[in-house]
Amino acid sequence: MGSSDGVRCMLLRGGTSKGAYFVADDVPADPETRDDLLLRIMGTPDARQIDGLGGAHPLTSKVAIVRRSTEPDIDVDYLFLQIGVEEATVATTQTCGNLLAGVGPFAVERGLVEAEGDHAVIRIRLVNTGDVATATFPLENGMPRYDGEASIDGVPGTAAPIELESGGIRPLFPTGNVTDLVAGRTVTLVDNGMPVVLLRPEDVGATGRDTPEALEADAAVRAAVEEVRREAGPLMGLGDVADQTVPKMILVSPPAAGGAVATRAFIPHRVHSSIGVLMAASVAAAVCVPGAVGADGARLPEGEPDAGLAIDVEHPSGILTSRVRVAADDQGVWHATSASLRTARKIFDGTVFPRPRR
Structure with missing residues (x-):
């Protein structure tokens, strides 16, 4: 053409x-x-x-x-x-x-x-x-x-x-584990519509309150995040991800603005000024599961995850609310669905x- x-x-x-x-x-x-x-x-x-x-x-x-x-x-x-x-x-x-x-x-x-x-x-x-x-x-x-x-x-x-609802088809945790040890760091590999890796900020030299610009300018942080990303890709069934845009890498920490959990999202080399819908859905579902990275510091609303919870995911531009329903099946495999307003x-x-x- x-x-x-x-x-x-x-x-x-x-x-x-x-x-x-x-x-x-x-x-x-x-x-x-x-x-x-x-x-x-x-x-x-x-x-x-x-x-x-x-x-x-x-x-x-x-x-x-x-x-x-x-x-x-x-x-x-x-x-x-x-x-x-x-x-x-x-x-x-x-x-x-x-x-x-x-x-x-x-x-x-x-x-x-x-x-x-x-x-x-x-x-x-x-x-x-x-x-x-x-x-x-x-x-x-x-x-x-x-x-x-x-x-x-x-x-x-x-x-x-615009109301969007999705999910529930694949297992929430691709490896079957709530946490995995990847590149020497404890992470949660999760996919509720978007394959993401949840990390603790301190494990890669960040604070969880850093601006996107500061994270992009910190070569040591970016190198640590990329090291984890490349090792996590094959574990998530994505193969060699060196030239791919997944998985997304998300630093999760306790909330600072009244939400449930704070995030900084690498997409994967630039840092998101907010957070993607499906990235937020993956974060929201994961922190509802005891033991997942970020779950211990999350402030969840009252209610049961299998009945549905509105999780306020903090990001650099504000809050994205993801309504998730999370439950384990008879074999102990976790599944999730999500809904969000866009x-x-x-x-x-x-x-x-x-x-x-x-």
Whole structure:
């Protein structure tokens, strides 16, 4: 596809991220050709992504590809691609719970699903992980309503609420253990929609109260986190993760702002200014399990985890509340489901033109 061939594209903010959304039929089916096109559209590789749609940060260098699903009881399939910024990489090993917030509205906008009444309920298959999510959001005249009174930390203003529910399919702890010893440190390997590693800040030379900028500037902390990440990847069934964007690495500590637990999230080399939806869901589920890293210092609300708890996960920009239901089955295997409130907004809809060559 040449630079003169425009591609139909919609730019949406989903949660605390921003991405380019495409209907699957509008981009090449061949992964190598598709990835080359997306790199040229986003302006990668370039630290500023000055010649493309990317916003010079992993949180704004994302792509969602959506198609009608052929799976029973599923409306649409959602493939997430994390586009590199300075390096010409396209990663498909993870999904994104923030861009997930925009998938339902995008599917309605593009006519991939029919929606009637005051609310749409869209069943979404997350192609990257095999999970299934349900998105519920308001409609106005058969189209998504973006204006509303819901607010989420990390995004200015208010918007219409989007309820996301997911999880419950895979075991919560990939190794079967609540804690593991990895690179000489006690960690919790957990996957409630996103594979993450929970660490104690002091085990990598941090405090738990560090700013994202301070963590990114501390070479010793980054090296320690990366050492754990590379050893944890194979244990989580991810293989060699040297060139992957998972697992995410999350420092967990006692809360400081009235929440249940405080976090600092490496994604995996930059530090998140807030926290991803599915990262928060994994943290929230893990700290409900006695013995998990972070559980001893967490301040959980009253109630039983198997009946559902609203866990306030603190992050540098505020709090993300993840409602989780956590229980062990008859074989002692832990499972979890999660629900969270997100918002999304359509920013533009039109034609994007890729640059001629990388």
